[in-house]
Amino acid sequence: MLSWNRGICKGRGFARVDGEIACEADMLITIPQILEQYLPKKKSPA
Numbered sequence: 001m002l003s004w005n006r007g008i009c010k011g012r013g014f015a016r017v018d019g020e021i022a023c024e025a026d027m028l029i030t031i032p033q034i035l036e037q038y039l040p041k042k043k044s045p046a
Contacts, residue, residue: 009028
């Protein structure tokens, strides 16, 4: 995990085979239940 803020997590992963990097991935993951708390509230039509 590189950072965690307001329900959004940034991370990086990699796998090695015989000591050499076989694959890498940068990820952005959201947790909707936490993220919703920080979204602007919708205004009801007047």
